[in-house]
Amino acid sequence: MPEIRKTIEELTELVATVLVSHNASEDNARQVAIALIAAEVEGQKGHGVSRVASYSAQAKSGKVNGFAIPEVIKVADAAIRVDAKHGFAFPAFSAAIETLTDLASNKGIAAAVITQSHHCGMLGYHAEKLAQKGLIALVFSNSPKAIAPWGGNQAVFGTNPIAFAAPRANSEPLVIDLSLSKVARGKVKMAYENNQSIPEGWALDKDGKTTTDAAAALSGTMVPMGEGKGSALVLMVEILAAALSASHFGFEASSFFTADGPAPDIGQLMIAISPGPLSANLYFNRIEALIAAILGQEGTRLPGSARAEKWEEARANGIKIGDQLFSNLLKLRNNPL
């Protein structure tokens, strides 16, 4: 596929302009654009520029409120509830992170739920922001249904990502970001489009039986990573992200992609922990001892460690983007839906 290169700034500007032209505030559009471009830089293309068309259509139709101003409600000394007001998730995360940073620093730990929320892109992006403020972050999101309860055949849960970020004294934070399906559903879609079969163990058909047929998998459910154990984690995240925030469960949520119907209204939970008090101020020394033990072994690397190079590359040489995808952005800018 032919590709062109654009600078981070050019691409961010273009995406923001497209969103504004489809009913979003300047500020919301900019926050969404920065997050999508970050995913593009880090190679997580499923959370990157490919989302602009469906985000725009949803802002246009009103499924997403592009002018939403998230509301932060303090519900306890160390807990806040952030209402995303059916807007994009990114402004709600920014508001949550700002308040959480102070709260966790003062209280030792603090929590924020986000409700009436939407697709939050790379979950690690939000966790990392807390870690850049010196806090350990745990972030959970649910998402539209894709995974069945263990033993069942109907999707109830999303692929329910977990993100974790740990601050370091003299390095960028360590970031872990994983969705709980064994593989992304996009991989099954791609196999289907290329008329290929999928490896056993990725997905189940509509009767809950393992399948290597991509079409059968698409009308079935995704297998959790770690099978039964992973399935328990999927349930845990569904409770933390959606029951605790009183949002829609995966089986109740509308699509993150289509422009019709009601808002997805899923939920998120962020927990921020100040490592100083709990560790008697030994945390920053201790985590380096652990990292040294890991990296002292040949063949190892830290999760997320490839990201720094990707940012360097993108800053120096711009971002590669498919010709077709880029010209679609231009079309959306010049001729809003």
Place this chain on the structure above:
Amino acid sequence: MPEIRKTIEELTELVATVLVSHNASEDNARQVAIALIAAEVEGQKGHGVSRVASYSAQAKSGKVNGFAIPEVIKVADAAIRVDAKHGFAFPAFSAAIETLTDLASNKGIAAAVITQSHHCGMLGYHAEKLAQKGLIALVFSNSPKAIAPWGGNQAVFGTNPIAFAAPRANSEPLVIDLSLSKVARGKVKMAYENNQSIPEGWALDKDGKTTTDAAAALSGTMVPMGEGKGSALVLMVEILAAALSASHFGFEASSFFTADGPAPDIGQLMIAISPGPLSANLYFNRIEALIAAILGQEGTRLPGSARAEKWEEARANGIKIGDQLFSNLLKLRNNPL
């Protein structure tokens, strides 16, 4: 193997007496006994009565301080640090749970680390206690080294369990309790002792290569559940349980079994969340809607749901215990090490 039946009370009394006769306070011995018997009832025999001999030997040698009185230090408004003082973990957990219950109820969320700690048995046991007080609980522990960093061949991390418990309005809490190795190391040991091979994917040999030879596996490392993704979770738990509590990492910790050497000094983290404020008081309704969607499908069950029946059975008919194991307890009681 011939088995006998003893009541919960008889067995608890016997285990407590054995521990007291090996240098433990009445109160500590009772707390340990109650937790070990709970594991025995729930079928988690690796955390049950089988531990009494090595616990006794460690109390006798002083590797565990059977008379330790845990110290609770409030380090921030919503955070406590509990020093287990190289005693058994169970009294430290009890102290942490007592303080956390009030803190989390008042602050919305609260955290406790436990340091200078030891084997904590079934992790879900502690999470469940918080959920019985109406709190959502997340509990993490590290443990002596068993798992290599992804791509490496030397064990750095423990099998690092995660426990989660969620309260319900009119039912016992939903409890999730899983260690992050694909299978327990005990299964490899058993295969070795029976001269059997192990399935591919359970363990790696000392060169980091997958092996079906149980002996090679025992001198190698365990594979995490969910492979690379699971490996990231193992690292996350190591940071949360040990770096945050400033305790020993898996690769620094001594054995939970042998009586010689220094204390293991591993760590734990408990997070307790009050679901009312964060969910605008909708949590208890919402979790029932989720559970109904799960159990409405044939073939499904909730994690931990078999436990209730096991308790009923044990209360009605006592606990089955191997003849040999029981007579060892009697020997230990009558002739302390």
